[in-house]
Amino acid sequence: AVIDQELDEGIPDTGLDTGPWTAGQVPPIAQMITANDFQIAAKNSMRARDYAYFRTGVLDEITYINNLNIWKKIRLNGFSFSDVSDVNLATTILGYEFSAPFFFAPAASAGRAHPDAEASIIRAAGNAGILYVPSISSTLDIEEKAAAAVDGQIMFHQQYIWSNDTRLRDELARIEAGGFRALFLTVDNTGVVGVRSRYERFSNSGNSAHSSSFTIEALNHLRTLTDLPIVPKGLKTAHDIKLCAELGFPAVYLSNHGGRQVDGVPTAVEILLDLHLQYPEVFDQIEIYTDGGVRRGTHIMALLALGVRAVGMGRPPIFANVFGEAGVTRLINILRQEMITEMMNMGQADVNHWFGNTTFINTRQIELEYFGAPLSVPTSSTPFIHPSPPGGSGSASNVTAKRGTMYMAMD
């Protein structure tokens, strides 16, 4: 079974040789070197309809492809002469401690990849101290997921706005009872799921059962139904992020649902730049999480530098799960190692100094394309963005200040 990574799936060719693989079987796990490799292994081993369900974007998959490709337009500024012997990836997300600033996003029906379904992702994440936020449309039910948690594991849970209010209330109560600490409330597919042509060749997307009249009033009403902190997920404009910050949410989740809802909406990077332009104060007020096309440690670092607190991945863990828990653990280790290596090479090996530290990133190519002109001054490496990081970590601003003065003229 020869699968060409670039031609067949639009992901970078890193020399993975699928020639010796047998179609319908998982290949040797030792050949999994990058997050993308798991996708190719999943394509090789899963039923075509199940792979299409995981893989599909909406309509012509323009946003899906842009999510994967936006990284090609970002330049990272690495600095020499730093002491990077003290490496740290640990940080907090919504006040809870985790071993890295990336998390596994809600993705429905994990059982399509492996009989352990969400349980293997839960165990791998729990043992590694990584946040996992299972979907309400999981293969396992809420109680089974709660029972699969390892000792001391912190999980959040995703919820949809069901038009059936009884179902909504019942599930919220069960999520609370299950010990999940926060709710990712997905607000980007009210009423309908996107037209996912690639999957519709196998199955009709059908009725989502989500409410199609989810207004601000409905959102405020929902807040009275649970004591859990709510993080609206699926915001896709700077406007809506600002709105949710004003409404007092502790965090928001910027996402285009992995390119599965509206084709043509911008990538997270573009929206973050727009947020810096229009409402820069928001970065100091709330935590911002995001996702979409994140497959490498450097993608995570770029988003942190733009002011994001934690970065999600939807498809990578569900593809890695074709190997069960061992696959998901291997994925976590790959991502951690990529982050550590790149951070050391870039001259800042503590992740807590990356939040909002735009000195490390040059996004002018994207700004030029998205806004019609670069927002930053083209002749200097001074970031156009106010450098103070979310949460007000003093040390991060110190690093930015130091970089700004020391390296400004050298760009």
Ligand SMILES: Cc1cc2nc3c(=O)[nH]c(=O)nc-3n(C[C@H](O)[C@H](O)[C@H](O)COP(=O)(O)O)c2cc1C
């Ligand atoms: C197969 C699949 C199922 C998904 N199911 C859900 C879901 O049930 N709830 C939700 O909020 N998001 C869901 N998402 C969106 C993810 O949470 C996430 O936003 C997206 O996958 C990020 O893009 P990435 O796959 O490129 O990492 C799903 C995504 C995929 C690929």
